Amino acid sequence: MRRILIALGVALMAYAAVGAVLDGVNLIGVPLFLAGVLILNDGIILPLVIGLGALVGRVAPRAWGGWTRAAAVISVSVTIVALPLVLGFGRVADNPSVLPGSYGRGLLLILALVWLVALARGLARRGDPARRAGVLVGLGVGVAVALIGQLRGHMTAAAAGLTPGSAVTIAVTIIGGALIGSVLRYRPGRLLSLITTGVLAGLLWWTVEWLTVLPLFAGAEVSWSLGDAQASFGYLVAAMIQGGVTAGLIAAVGARLPVRTVDTLVPPEETRPRVLIVGGGFAGVGVARRLQQRHSTAAGAPEVVLVSDSNYQLFTPMLTGVAAGTLSQQHIGAPLRAGLRNTTIVHATVESVDMAERQITVQPEAGEAVTMGYDHLVLAVGSVPDYRGLPGLEQYAFTLKSLADATLLREHVLRQLELADGERDSLRRRRLLTVVVAGGGFAGAELVAELRDLVHSVRRFFPRLDPEELRFILLHSQDRILPELDERLAAHALERLRAKGIEVRLNVRLTGVDAEEASLDDGRTIGTGTVVWTAGNAPSPLVRELGFELERGAIACDATMQVRGRADVWALGDCAAVPDLAQPGAYLPPTAQHALREGTAVADNILAVLDGRAPTPFRFRTIALLVALGHQDGAVQIGRWLLSGRLAWALWRGVYLSKLPGLEKRVRVSIDWLLDVFFPRDVILTEPRRGRPPRDRMATMASVNVGDDAR
């Protein structure tokens, strides 16, 4: 298919080229023109339209249907494209336009048609009964007004120049009636207001009808001129009376319709379908946020409940920043309650799911377990570190999955410096000053670079330490780090890390850890008190307990993200194995980028199911891969576009700052970053004397130290 189209295009171009040569057109001007068109189209208009689409998708009112959104995007893009023509840019006297007629009029006509279609669609949509009644009443009054207008011709005389033929005038008048009706809504006790508003709507419609639309169709320029207004003054009075009458009738009808007062605008809880989301990470919040913005046509806004055992959404990409002491820990968490105001937040852990009864059991931090029913269940419980059964890791290795992990790690590294500062035994000191990170993926590479920066930025407070003794080691089991990145970029990143003095060991696996050393599968050991494990994650253990069909340990689901075999249970994010439609047999990677979009898609699919439509399979290609490599260094891959160094780092910061949920946190993180430029990082240890309370390593270290002092 594609080939045929390409061939067709090439043939057309060849035809045009031959024609151009034969007709002897300007051979310099035309290519120039074509190049200009290309640049204009691909460089300006295309991005503009895409950007607009995104903007409209984001800010457009949720009551707007797809048609209205499309109309908005189309009209703005068309306006922007046509505006230079309308304004007559580049029009010179000796090169008048070849097109007949006025560009402005043409553009207005097109816009009018686009909106007419959108409006017709909007009015035809089933909506709430009060609005429909309003539109119908307005339509009726519009018909009456159009008829009276046709029967009594005497007012027309003055406005003769403004009217196109009676068919168009009648049509426009009737549409206007419906529009007036559509903005008026009866509320008990507001009759006078309604009538007044109706008069106002009539006045506004007069400006639209008599000063804009009718002249447009009559072939005149729209001028909003006083002359037109004076000529159609009678119609102003008529339109205002029409508005008032429409309002009065709407009130009469509305008083008979079932009352929708302020309190019943939100349907009572029981009748609304309940969507229960488990997990307050990227995926879960993505679903909830989307459900807050859209609602189903059939069922209205569903009741959304989010159960999570953390009461904030953790922004994991900045977790290394907390571990490295550049960011304050609260600053990278977005409180669920602040961000999701239409969602009921339940701070509890999910214990079990009963799909037959459609209910789940949750355990709050204290008190009895509670069961909750659902109509749709969304599982987004994320992942936990997976030590692959390696000995000692559970006890001795650090991880980086939560704020507590990050804080603990930061304190531990700083504590090692404190200990090393007083340590005379060089072997022990080296052990204290060696940091090993296992796993050369994004988290590992970012972390090892950041920890190096942390240590170096506070080194001057420990004058007795020898910089030569500081060691940072990154272990990776494959022959290149950052396997998701383009090979060249990954090689470059490796070079950068090595240039910073980080030892990167490839093709080597961690086989175990104890209090003093890490052992590797090549038989060697590294003396270290700090091992961080970022080499493996597995879906949350809850997933296994629930008894779903699993795929690589994660919940197996369809491309619509429905759990296999169930229409009302959805799984997404790190805990789900979502098939990648672009590569059969593969699954989407566990990243925040995907989790967020999956969230939006699941929400849309749930609404589709509530409306009785079929859910759509999820497709998404990674947009960009960004990795920060410590101080003002990074690597970025956007499609085939590779970038490294300061610019990449700046891009990383810009992108993630914009993704951070909530204005407040964005400001706070920016301030943290700014302060980091001017002040050294903090070396305060908040946990008194013990790094990881339940473990005995700290005790042995402390005794070593005391022994030293006694000596």
Next chain:
Amino acid sequence: MSVFAAAAARQGAIAGLVGGFGSGLPLYYSDLLPAVSGMRSAPAGLVVHLVVAVVLGGVFGVLLRRRGSDPAQVVFWGLIFGTFQWYLEALTVRPLLQGESIGWGIEAARAALPALLGDLLYGLITAVVFVLLQPAPAMATDRRGVAGWSAVLLRGVVSGAAAAGLLAVVLGDSFTSIATGGTGVLALGIVAGLGYVLLYPAGPAGTGPAAARGAGLGFMVWVVLPVTTTPLLRGETLPWTADQIRALFPALPGSLLLGVLAAVLATWLSGLRRVLFADPADRADDESLAVRTTRALVRGATGGVAGGLLFTVIMAQIGYFGTVAQLVGSASTGVGVVVHLLISVVLGASYGLFFRGQSDDLAAGIGWGISWGFLWWVLGALTILPVGLGGSPQWTAAAAAAAFPSLIGHLCYGSALGAILYSLEANDKPWWIRPEAPVSVGERLSRRRTELAGSAPPVWAAIALVAVTLTVVLAP
């Protein structure tokens, strides 16, 4: 009819009688009654006028029987009542009764202009008297003591005087000439300020609604003072014919701006207290200042750009871009477009800021938007633009007529802006569906609701109607 309604009709009729005398006697002595009432002899005309006044007053009383306790509502309804009356009675029913065809043509409207002013004055007087006739408890629902009322009145005087002073300093002669010099405008300002606090003693509201009400008030001040009372005090006849009103037109934009500024200052004065000193416990339910301000600005700016783009094509056709380009000393259309979009953003963002959370349905959004658009027509097209181009404010009827395309543009732009902002706000958890809101907030919200159900619609309608009608009818 219930006893209650009958009592209201009686009060309305009395108020109507007073209103009839108030508007009828000046007409009588100015020899305008025959023209206005259609009777050949003046005494007969007065009688007819009074009879109509009493009947309509009764209607007014019945219509507003549940709203008597809220002076602002009644007065603004009075204003709009007078306007409607002119359209329905003077332009429609009376010509029909006299066997002519209905007078919806521009010439007939121009000839009936004295009746418009008469009707407006009648509506206002009737409304005020109706409020005064209400039993005392209804008026005294708020428990202010003498000290409280003095503070309120002081706020009115201060803000009115300050508004007059500010405008006089900024605009100079163009402004002071609307009321014979400095003391004159000071008096106008104080009347406007007092009028505002008497109508809205309850303190802080949104700046935007305050500005819109201020515009309505400014219009009433214009009708009552420069157009009616001042000439009468000078012993002249009423200058109510089209030609005479045209000469008095320049005082209208000035009065409007004065009313707006006085209202805004009065609102800010009482709002300041709240911003600076309110206990966090009382505002616990508010969104943080940074968040709500940013959100309002961004939403408003979005609406502003969309609204601005919506009308670019028409603006281009009516040659508006050339004019705005001159603001920055350029003649190019491209520069004009950029300036236009910048203005749209500023108007939109300020609308977002000032009218945040004030609309509870689409119509309300459009209403506030129209008011904002109109204000910027007076402020922008008639005042700032000419001053920016190196001239003085263009407040004459001829200038307003010349700026008519711009008026329509502003009204359309404003309504688009208001509609968009309303829709954007409706996305979020909007204030009007918060039955669970705590009492302190609930009180504020319910005040807002009452306004939307009551005094806001006549303000919107009066502003738009008067602006369009006067500009069209008075055009030379």
